[in-house]
Amino acid sequence: MKFNTIDIKGIVSPFSAIGKVLEHPKTVCYPAQTKTVAPGYRGFHTNVLTDCIGCANCQDVCMNDAIDMVTIVEERNAKNKSGCIPRIDYGRCCWCNLCVDVCPPDSLALGEVCIQADEDSNKFLFFPKDSSC
Amino acid sequence: MDNKLIKIFHGPQHPGITGNMSVELDLLGETIKYARTHVGYLHRGFEKLVERRTVIQAFTIVCRICVPEPDPNEENFARAVEGLVGIEISERAKYIRVMVQEMSRLAAQMLWMGGQSGSIGMGTVGQWSLFDRDLMLDLFEELTGGRVYHMYTYPGGVRRDLPEGFLLRLSELLDYLEKKLPKYDSIFFDNATFKKRAIGVGVIPKEEALKNGYVGQALRGCGIQRDLRKDNPYLVYDKLDFDIPVFDGGDVYSRALVRRGEMRESIKILRQVIAQMPTEGAIMQKLPKHRKFTLPKEDIYVATESARGEFGYYMAGDGTEHIRRMQVKGPSLIHGFTLLEKMLIDEELSNVAMIMNSLGICPPEIER
Numbered sequence: 001m002k003f004n005t006i007d008i009k010g011i012v013s014p015f016s017a018i019g020k021v022l023e024h025p026k027t028v029c030y031p032a033q034t035k036t037v038a039p040g041y042r043g044f045h046t047n048v049l050t051d052c053i054g055c056a057n058c059q060d061v062c063m064n065d066a067i068d069m070v071t072i073v074e075e076r077n078a079k080n081k082s083g084c085i086p087r088i089d090y091g092r093c094c095w096c097n098l099c100v101d102v103c104p105p106d107s108l109a110l111g112e113v114c115i116q117a118d119e120d121s122n123k124f125l126f127f128p129k130d131s132s133c
Numbered sequence: 134m135d136n137k138l139i140k141i142f143h144g145p146q147h148p149g150i151t152g153n154m155s156v157e158l159d160l161l162g163e164t165i166k167y168a169r170t171h172v173g174y175l176h177r178g179f180e181k182l183v184e185r186r187t188v189i190q191a192f193t194i195v196c197r198i199c200v201p202e203p204d205p206n207e208e209n210f211a212r213a214v215e216g217l218v219g220i221e222i223s224e225r226a227k228y229i230r231v232m233v234q235e236m237s238r239l240a241a242q243m244l245w246m247g248g249q250s251g252s253i254g255m256g257t258v259g260q261w262s263l264f265d266r267d268l269m270l271d272l273f274e275e276l277t278g279g280r281v282y283h284m285y286t287y288p289g290g291v292r293r294d295l296p297e298g299f300l301l302r303l304s305e306l307l308d309y310l311e312k313k314l315p316k317y318d319s320i321f322f323d324n325a326t327f328k329k330r331a332i333g334v335g336v337i338p339k340e341e342a343l344k345n346g347y348v349g350q351a352l353r354g355c356g357i358q359r360d361l362r363k364d365n366p367y368l369v370y371d372k373l374d375f376d377i378p379v380f381d382g383g384d385v386y387s388r389a390l391v392r393r394g395e396m397r398e399s400i401k402i403l404r405q406v407i408a409q410m411p412t413e414g415a416i417m418q419k420l421p422k423h424r425k426f427t428l429p430k431e432d433i434y435v436a437t438e439s440a441r442g443e444f445g446y447y448m449a450g451d452g453t454e455h456i457r458r459m460q461v462k463g464p465s466l467i468h469g470f471t472l473l474e475k476m477l478i479d480e481e482l483s484n485v486a487m488i489m490n491s492l493g494i495c496p497p498e499i500e501r
Binding site for chain 1: 186187189190191192193194257264271274275278279282284292293296316318319320321323324325326328423424
């Protein structure tokens with residue numbers, strides 16, 4: 001295509017964007033407003049301790065070595081012979097959900113909480129319980 | 134000072150591409166006389182990482198090979214494993230996978246539009262297109278639980294069934310995008326500034342495109358109708374009616390028009406998928422215990438038509454739970470080296486970012 005003639009349409013049509021000025025803004029005013037996540041979002045883990053059997057399948061499947069099994073003294077499932085529950089290192093976790101896929105009693109899940117900020121890096125070692133964080 | 138070449142490095146951070154890649158340029162005034170691509174800023178060793186993990190552990194790595202469109206990687210990986218192990222997925226799972234591929238293509242084209250317009254100083258287009266891409270990512274979040282890395286297309290099917298009312302919401306988004314595309318024409322594709330900048334720039338001769346093995350828009354933008362979805366149909370693409378947009382110019386503008394046409398065709402495909410998708414059928418086939426796949430001593434090559442061209446995976450098994458070798462062949466390798474280095478000669482410095490963007494180069498694919 002050569003520009004022997006003036007491309008009037010091409011010059012005028014971009015100005016249609018001005019119409020957007022009259023529309024309501026699409027952005028949210030963070031942090032006063034936050035966006036809710038969809039149900040089934042892959043956020044921080046939750047673990048129903050009364051169901052967890054301490055089998056360490058989640059630890060075996062984790063390719064990032066983000067899960068280690070730690071002994072607990074709290075009330076736990078009677079079938080939990082190892083006496084351990086998973087502890088997740090969120091410095092390593094990639095939220096792939098494989099640990100949830102291989103959990104035999106379906107006690108482990110990913111919750112909807114997905115924001116955590118702290119100066120202490122040890123706060124990123126979580127013991128997932130019935131609700132996130 | 135006359136006729137003295139000046140050497141500059143364009144990148145690794147620049148508006149030309151999504152990712153980090155540098156182009157060493159020798160300039161005579163504003164004109165490029167020599168170009169050489171430098172990569173290595175994003176090397177994460179994907180192919181080697183995959184060899185050290187079990188099949189299902191490797192599944193979570195492949196989507197990271199290309200951030201703008203991770204789904205063709207997942208699709209390739211899943212189909213390669215299914216081909217080696219001998220799993221046939223259900224019709225419903227195939228339709229869902231096609232839906233994911235086309236949603237991913239639309240999102241990738243929206244991101245490209247933001248980059249392409251940004252590279253020539255059109256900020257408004259990028260604002261609009263990234264907002265629209267986010268609407269698609271909202272649907273991905275609902276479907277897969279993640280916005281960018283979906284990890285959804287699994288060897289054996291797909292990971293989750295569709296949420297209730299998902300197809301309706303997808304249909305509403307397609308209605309919105311169909312109304313929005315003419316507005317993109319007004320501010321971007323028909324824009325005199327874009328046409329003035331893009332027509333006749335970064336031209337690929339037709340013969341060279343075939344000889345050198347260029348793919349995607351680089352090929353279709355110079356009049357060659359080639360698309361894996363038609364030429365070697367996978368999943369259920371042979372049951373869907375769609376066209377392959379082709380333009381003859383071979384320049385940046387033709388490649389942009391090809392992408393514009395592909396957005397229209399993706400919407401058409403998605404509408405057919407919504408209408409034809411079976412309501413019954415397993416989304417996931419029976420998998421080995423603890424997802425421990427054992428690959429036979431065989432090899433396979435699978436390819437998917439991504440938003441930027443043919444994306445292929447070669448995979449070889451050795452009778453264990455590990456992948457013996459996996460090689461990724463994305464469109465960026467040939468476009469980022471052979472094509473770009475040749476194309477930039479005698480171009481203006483101000484056109485470098487625009488040309489790079491039109492080729493859809495994604496550096497992690499090169500240094501995988």
